[in-house]
Amino acid sequence: MAAETNFEVVGxxxxxxxxxxxxxxxxxxxxxxxxxxxxYGKILYSPHAHARIKKIDKTKALALPGVHAVICHEDVPRIAHTTAGQGYPEPSAYDTFVFDKKVRFVGDRVAAVAAETREAAEEAVKLIEVEYEVLPPILDERKSMDPGAPVIHDEPEAEMIIPVPYDKERNLAGGVNMNIGDVEKGLEEADFKFDYEYIVPYYHHxxxxxxICYAWLDDQDRVVIRTSTQVPFHVRRLxxxxxxxxxxxxxxxxxxxxxxxxxxxxxxxxQVVAALAMASRxxxxxxxxxxxxFISGRTMHPEIIHLRTGVKKNGDLTAVHLDILMNTGAYGSHALTVVYNSGGKTLPLYRCPNIKFDGTSVYTNLPVGGAYRGYGATEAYFAIETQMDEMAEAIGMDPVEFRKRNHIKEGETSPVFSALGEGKAGVEQFVESCGLDKCIDLGAEAIGWSRRKDLPRTGIKRRGIGMGTFMQGSSIPHVDMGAAYLKLNEDGSFNLLVGATDLxxxxxTVLAQIAAEVLGVPLTSMIVRSSDTDITPFDVGAYASSTTYLSGMAVLRAAEKTAAQIKKVAGKLLAAEPEQVTLKDSRAFVPGGKSVSLHEIAMDSLYVDNQFQIQDGASAISFKSPPPFAAHFAEVEVDTETGKVTLLKYVAACDCGTxxxxxxxxxxxxxxxxxxxxxxxxxxxxxDSGGRTLNPSFHxxxxxxxxxxPEMRTILVPTYEPTGPCGAKSVSEININGPIPVIANAIYDAVGIRLRRSPFTPERVLEALSEKEKMKQ
Amino acid sequence: MEISCIVNGEKKQFKIEPDETLLNILRREGYLGVKRGCEEGNCGVCTVLMNGRPVNSCVVFGAKADGAEIITVEGLGTPENLNTLQEAFLDEGAVQCGFCTPGFLLSATALLKENPEPSREEVIEALDSNYCRCTGYVKPINAVLAAARKMRGEE
Incomplete structure (x- = not known):
């Protein structure tokens, strides 16, 4: 489709x-x-952060009326796998078993039961007798790789199936090193240098x-798994x-x-629910x-981020060294790729000749990190965007101008794109659409950036405004794949079958809008069925900001191929060449205005002449990962007596293409x-000191x-991404990256404290305020 | 024990366990629009109207519902015949995953019945007990205000 934006259904x-x-x-x-x-299935969880299971006695649990199955490591195949729902070969260690003889965090699973009622299942879990040999845990990621530290994955099976840094003997779950130019030389050339550590804690989705998951055996003894997942096809494979x-x-x-x-x-x-269904039939x-x-699920990977930068008085960045220690918890799910992304989705944003990135991902006996919207970028942007603010201040440049001066522009590339992919090298790419300057301008206007200097900065309650700029990607190039299928029905409606996963x-809806646009029908003509491994074509699933960009391209192609078949039949019915036919308003038109409806076309192709099903499918992979861009602004009020930060206004301006x-x-x-x-x-x-989650509740x-x-303002800044379907890029992840650094910058603007550990609780604000007072004295 | 109540305008009798929650009863009886989210009275996905007031059905004992009038999301409208509030949620883009939506609709229903002309602040107050991780709340708030305007005949 041409770079037109005169859409009927899209937009x-x-x-x-x-x-x-x-x-x-x-x-x-x-x-x-x-x-x-x-x-009803119920899981028995480990009360220990690190322990070996010496003995499990299921007798009492099995004897409880209504209990149909009790399973533990003795009852299931011992096959190392990863729980990361990624494409094959997974860049996450095969270090997990359905059940193991060892537990590695408080909340790790030990056994599971299936019983006729929820109450019986809960009771049965309590009746399983487990004898543990408690092992010393690692609860501080800085100590994970110390010589002599306990080895969390001492089982022989744990391995990475691709050649990437992994050393289970040293609790290393993944790592990355990238070097462009000479950072030390760049720091020497700088007029101002910065060197700070930032800490992002465990967050929960x-x-x-x-x-929730159901499993049962169907009439052919196949295992049917009905589950709330983002990755149905990976579920099947795993x-x-x-x-x-x-x-x-x-x-x-x-x-x-x-x-x-x-x-x-x-x-x-x-895998647990399926195993219970197979055991109990x-x-x-x-x-x-x-x-x-909270206790057994997945989390955002906590990171300790060490960032060193250098800047010249004129605003040129001379060096950026991002050094991250990431805690993957007890299992290495996404341990490599999230830390890769901490650099890959942040470092291309600003031009700099000397960029170094070191990422280390380590095991601990704490809950397991997994994919979380933002996927590593969120953590790293905290460091980068607050330090950008410090640089701007040091050289006396407006933070807005400083970013405008340094951010990547349309037609430009960054060596980081080709250096960093996800668990491997990336692909070279030039930015073909970038609305960041407009995002910055519109965002600055919406927050009232110009009144920043006039905000009250004395008294108990002080105000400040902060900002930051961000990018992400759209799909994983040469890795992700999506497929779609369309067929025409008698009434001119279409079945759209996609593997893509609407979570x-x-x-x-978005995919159906793309198909409807190409086929010249209203959205209401599309019947969408997604994510059923027996029915729909394959798709890697909903992650990496890929669905609109990549699965959307598969839909667009399937629609174009289907449209070609429609035009052929229409041409026959209207005595015209298929190339002359255009599709609009659920009809096929030829020059001169003669037309035939999709209903008539479908009836002809299904029942009348030389019949066939008008249907086609297509797949798409991506060759690049075009970044969406965003500029965020926040206004806060900080109570200097209580330390409470009140967020007054938040503005997010985002370029997601079409x-x-x-x-x-x-x-x-x-x-x-x-x-x-x-x-x-x-x-x-x-x-707590034993690794138990203290706050596993919304209380x-x-x-x-x-x-x-706060008062919220959202501004979409349209651009046209030539490689995306109808000009689209991604939008789902990028905007979670903003608030931590933007609010940190606003707090600094208000009260002059740099917070380098999130969240910015009243305690931390007060502590920093009192430190600041001490420094003054 | 047995309770009788009126659910979505229909007289019902339910056999229940004395310690059963209203959430469990309603889901068992087929009102699957009532969602289970935290079972601690926090998140509001299980919100139903009991005698016109929004309650977290996960922390209401079924016995308490004896004689009560209950409205669940199934009592609001049908896909072919949506009510104004439901339409507003769709038109404003206030539905993402939709798991919290029934709770939002019921809290808003109670608000608009009591206060047909709510201010933005009053809507925010009324929706405070309903958690949503998808929308950021902006569009659900706008949807309630838009529905209120429409119900008043202003749009």
Whole structure:
């Protein structure tokens, strides 16, 4: 399709295709089915951070009435796999078993039961007798690689199946080193140098629907897995491996998903539920409680970020050295790729001749990191964007101008693109669409950047404004793949079958809008079915900001191929050449105005003459990962007596190329921003000295609600990405990166303290304020 | 024990366990629009209206619902015949994953019945007990305000 933006269906705020059902509470989610004979599964979790299981006695649990299965490491194949729902070969260590003889964090699974009632299952779990040999844990990632530190993965099977840094003897779960130019020389050339450490803690995804999975055996004894996942096809492949059953024996169904944000890219529940269903030969469901979601689920990887930079008085960056220690927890899920992305999705943003990046990902006996919206970029941007602010201040340049001067522009490239991919080298790419300057300008105007100098900075409550700029990517080049299929029905409607996984983002709608645009029909003519491994074509799933960009391209191609078939039939019916036919308003037109409806075309092709099914499919891979861009601004008020930070206003301006459905794109921005605000101000998982999660509940892990919100402003800045479907890039991840550094910069502007550990709780603010006072004296 | 209540305008009798929550009862009886999220009374995805007031059904004992009038999301409208609030949620882009949406709709229903002309602050206050991790709340708030305007005949 040409770079036109005169769209009929694309670019319109149309109702979500699944919307009417959702607002009526129709039974669309995993748990919304009723099954005769359903058993309730429950998992026994480790109370220890690090222990060997010496003995498990299931006798009492099995004797409990209503219990149909109790399984532990003795009952399942011992096959090392990863729970990271990534493409094959996975860049995450095969270091996990369905059940193991060792537990590696408080919340690691020990055994599971299936019983006729939830109560019986809960009771049965308590009756499993486990004898542990408690081992010394590692609860501080800085000590993971110390000589003599306990080895968390001492099992012989653990391995990386691709040649990347991995050394389980030293608790090294992944690593990356990149060097462009000479950072030390660049630092020498700098007029100002900066060298600080930043700490990002454990954050939790908090999907409103906790993990849930059903499994049963169908009429051919195939295992049907109905699960709330972002990666149905990876679920099929990973469960096949973990339970040693052929892929053809597994059927994965993804109903509506109640939010994922990356945590449902993990495949850790499905193998257990499938194993219980196979053991009991009954349908089984496991539904995590909120507490289980916190203690046993996945988290954002905490990072300790050491950033050194140098800048000249004129504003040129001379050196950037990003050195990250990432804690992957007990298992190496995404341990390599998240740390890669901490550099890969941040360092290309600013021009600099000397860039060094060192990333180390280590095991600890704490909860397991996984994919989380932002995927490593969020953590690194905290350091980079606050240090950019410090540089601007040091040289006396407006932070807005400083970023405008240094950020990558259309037509430019960065050596980082080719140096850093995801777990391997990246691909060279030139930026073909960049609306960042406009994002900065519109954002600055919306926040009132010019009044920054006049804000009250004396008294108890002081105000400040901060900003930052960001990029992400769109898909993983040469790795991700999406496929789509279309067929025409008698009434001119189409079935659109996609492997792509709508986890609430609206991708079913967005993809259908792309197809409808090409086929010249209203969105209401599209019947979308997604993510059923028996029915839809393959797709890697919903991650890496790939669905609109990549799966959208597959849909566009499938639609173009289907349109070609329609035009052939239309040409025959209208006595014209297919090339002369245009599709619009559910009709095929030829020059002169004669037309035939899609209904007539379908009837002819299905029933009348030389019949065939008008249908076609297509796949897409990506060759680049075009960055979306964003500029964020925040205004805060800091109470210098209590340390409380009140966020007054937040502005997010984002260039996501063509917004296929602007309202849904804005929703992605706003959802990402508010999650990021939680990171900045209130969210943090806390652990006791034994590695137990202290706040596994919404009582104590505070996510934002309506009353906590600032005034919010979202600005979409349209550009046209020539490699994207209808000009689209990604939008789902980038905006979660903003709030931590932007709010940190605003706090500095208000009260002159640099906070380098998130979240910015009143305690930390007060502490920093008192340090500042001490320094003055 | 047995309770009788009116659910979405229909008289119902349910056999329940004394310690059963209203959430469990409603889901078991087929009101699957009532969602299970935290079972601690925090997140609000299980919100239903009990005698006109929004409650977290996960922390209400079923016995308490004896004689009560309950409205779940199934009582609002159907896909072919959506009510104004449901339409506003779709038109404003206020639905992402939709798991929290029934709770939002019911909290908003209670608000608009009591206060047809709510200010933005009043909407924010009324939706405070409903968590959402997808939307950032901006569009749900806008949707309630838009529905209120429409119900008042202003749009």
């Amino acid at each position: 319109k705020n149309l109702r979500k295709v699944d919307g009417p059902g959702l607002v009526c509470g129709k039974p669309m989610f995993t748990d919304d089915i009723e099954m005769r004979g359903l058993l 908090c999907p409103q629907e906790p993990h 469960v096949a491996r973990a339970l040693d059953i052929p892929v053809k024996k597994i059927h994965v169904i993804k109903p509506r998903v109640g939010g994922g944000f990356g945590c449902k890219q993990e495949v850790y529940l499905e 009954r349908p089984v469901k496991i539904e995590l409680t909120r507490r289980e979601e 609430g983002t609206g991708s079913d 917004a296929i459905n602007p309202a849904l794109a804005e929703g992605q921005v706003e959802g990402g921003v508010v999650n990021g605000i939680g990171f900045a101000l209130s969210e943090e998982m806390l652990f 104590d892990y505070k996510i934002f609600t309506t009353v906590d919100l």
